[in-house]
Amino acid sequence: SYRIDGRKVWIWDFCTDTDLLLVIRPSRGRGVVEEVLGKEYAGQIVCDGWKGYLGWVLQRCWAHLLRVAKVGAEESEEGKSLYGALCELYRQMTRELAKASAKARARRLTVGTRTMDELLRRYGRSPSPGVQKVVTYLQNGSPWWFTFLKHRGMDATNNRGERGLREAIVIRKIVGTLRNWNGAEAFARMLSVLGTWKLHGENP
Structure with a gap:
């Protein structure tokens, strides 16, 4: 502002x-x-x-997401685990993306969506306030975390x-x-x- x-x-x-x-x-x-x-x-x-x-x-910004998750990682071991999983997921989804074929991008979309659902199930009932903040952020961002895989040239971050x-x-x-x-x-x-x-x- x-x-x-x-x-x-x-x-x-x-x-x-x-x-x-x-x-x-x-x-x-x-x-x-x-x-x-x-x-x-x-x-x-x-x-x-x-x-x-x-x-x-x-497309929800992954840089914003990872910053929120990093704060959660400082509060508990569970938060650290979730942050690491999200960093790895981001790396897998964006690695050499410009070279990926339409078929490869579609596969990544399937894997990414499934992995995100698994993370929400795994951490959704965590007692850690920091983890719950990340989970809520993820849920509020659905279904816009992997739009960039559907549109060639679209960024995953802002x-x-x-x-x-x-x-x-x-x-x-x-x-x-x-x-x-x-x-x-x-x-x-x-x-x-x-x-x-x-x-x-x-x-x-």
Whole structure:
């Protein structure tokens, strides 16, 4: 989030292989997604678990999942075991993915779905609060953990989008708040242009 003249607003990051678009809006709701992508958007979205994305073809971010699981691993041996299993599953599902045939990706989807179900059964009744937090996170993300296996070129993480926000976050820490909407819009446009240049290999 950001602040404009003390008012809390949200910076949204829309990123592809070649383009970055940042927009600042007073809302965190799905209306912003519809405004930018259009209500008829039929592509895919890699995202965190925010409910504003529901209704589109989603891939839940594995980087977010593994960060949550890592915290759980610090609380108990069972949490450590679950974290290790998820790391291994992620490695198996994404290994040399660009070279995988459609048939191989389909096999991975079957194995991944079965393994995730087994992990939920195994750890679903754990008394550890940390493990239960991970289990709930996994359940809330179903059925969007393996969408990337159905769509060639789709990422399993939102890391690209996170990188697109880095400059904005650094600047927020420096300036604290933006003064007005005109400045905020100019700020978002500038970072969008600079971020797009970087994606094209340019040095802004």
